[in-house]
Amino acid sequence: MIDLGELRSQFPHLANITPVGSGGQKEVCRAELQSRHVALKLILPIPGSEDRTLREIQAIRQLSSPCVPKVIESGERTLCGQKRHFIIEDFIEGETYRTILQQKPVRDFRHVLELAWVLLNAAADFERIHLVHRDIKPENIMIDRSGKIWILDFGIARHLNLPSLTPTGGFGIGTIGYAPPEQYRNLKPEIDGRADLFAIGIVIHESLTGSHYYLQGAPDMLAVIHKMDRLDLPRLALAEDPTNEFADFVASLCQRFPSRRPRSATEAVAWYEPIYRRLQSITP
């Protein structure tokens, strides 16, 4: 539970601190910093997770991507007698993509073309600093009031140039339905930027079909995994994509085996760019 009085004393440079929510690993407040709206994220002190927290902070401070909120400050404070890591970053006013999908499950093709372009470029930005987000999903995509797309929550991001913090094998971390098989199987040598490409492909497919092929009708997560292990996504068939080049591309992103996907996010962007430009120019 956040003690607002203590928060104000620990962050005297922030005004109008207001709690807005909490997730599995953090509590989030909205505040103002010199008339700028910011998010204050207080990482929960989960035993054994400190290294991972520091990794997340390190990762997003290194990152320069137009669709990731800019980190203004990070550090450590004592709150209620406990040391808490914090991040202050730009506050994104808008809705999660999950909320938008719930309102209108099948999105306009033109919108999805743009979404794919932004997400793929973000994945390429991550790749440039050897980072894999590992949790791209509608809940972690935010659309602000101007329509700009943002990617949030680097809580389980992995820095490929640093030693892994968890053992290989067993069940990996991530969100079942969006994490690729090599991630939920925790096959670490195979996890790289292609894991994010898989998740992006799933989000695109879900946006255009109005449902999540693997999650729909599955009684539990084991059933989802069983389905993901065996079945490729049904190929998209879209009137706006008469030559199937977009469908081909999405199918390639969502391949069960990483060796069947584009070899990198950079390659995926290079593949997608001419498709995006062409379809964008002919889609009303």
Next chain:
Amino acid sequence: MKLYLQFGYGMIAHCDELLGGDIAEGVVLSPRDLTLEQLVDVAGNTNTANKAVLFDPQCYIRDADHARLTEHAYWKSFKKTGTNNILTPNGAAQIVGPLYAYNLVLETEAVVLPGLMAEAVTSDWLTMHRNFAAEGARLIKDRPVYSTIALSADATLDESQIEAVVEDAARWNVSGFYVVVQAAKYLVEDINWLANLLILTAGLKLLGKKVIVGYSNHQSLCLAAANVDAIASGTWLNVRAFDPSKFYIPDEDDVSRRTTWYYCPQALSEYKIIFLDAARRTGILDAMRPPAALGSTFADPLFAGAAPTSVNWGEQAAFRHYLTCLNGQVLQARKGSFDETVNQHRSLLDAAEANLKKFRTSGVLGGDRDFSQILDINRSALTMLTHARGAQLRRVW
């Protein structure tokens, strides 16, 4: 796509004849079938004919005991390197060095590294190949180096093992791959086997490397859709389909080899000569004549008017006819795009199906070399390739 001649028993004379006639890109030499002196002779003749020489080290099985194979100096190094040591960089060096010496003498166009046949693709097997590749890159600077990827039939049937090879091979420091997969039969009736071979080779090609598939036959014409650079094929069945048992068997003769088969390329099938007599009697023999565009005149006597069985048409002509026709078909197999290449092979299958039906109704049957049961295998495997890697192949063709 190109054809290499896969060396086997009794191939020397065929090689001279075919390479002299500009059939095939080159040869893949077989130490099982040739002494060092013979290897040097054949390689010399091949190089003189401006054709490429590759040397398949045939280190597929550690306990192989074929006398001629195991007498080669590099094979002795392979044999005496301990099983534990073979998994280490030091072990790789003990084998690659003597093998490179052979390649220098034979003036090969590229060095094919050793590769044990994987009963299953394991981390040890992958490590061994990485070590061979690293040693090849360290030692060999004057010509390209290819890794051998040899898989058992069981490993080939497992999609995840195929992808594990592609995933790991992306990190091998080589410029190409020599792929050999165990076949349960001469013409394989398992869709998964053929689909996985297509998916494997396409995956290797998408790494930007050269891919040559050894021990192939006309069923492998579909490998053009995987953008494979070349296949290698030969005379007897044991060089047209990979059967590792040949590396245990010292005896060259096999009764089953004694039948002469005529390859009808437009039906993708082979026929005993007695069935050509039947074709003559039912008036369809001319429809079995090979298309002139394939360049084989070796079968002309069969179509000269007399009953085919009365013509002295034997193994020598049959082998040369097969390889000449196959070379022509191989050269026609790859087209300007992935989709055109797939369509070309589907057209080939459709035409073969129509011919087979016509021949069958006239009493002309190919027995176990009739392609009728294989047509749908190839069609389905191409669909599976398209599903798995078609988009990427389409993009980078």
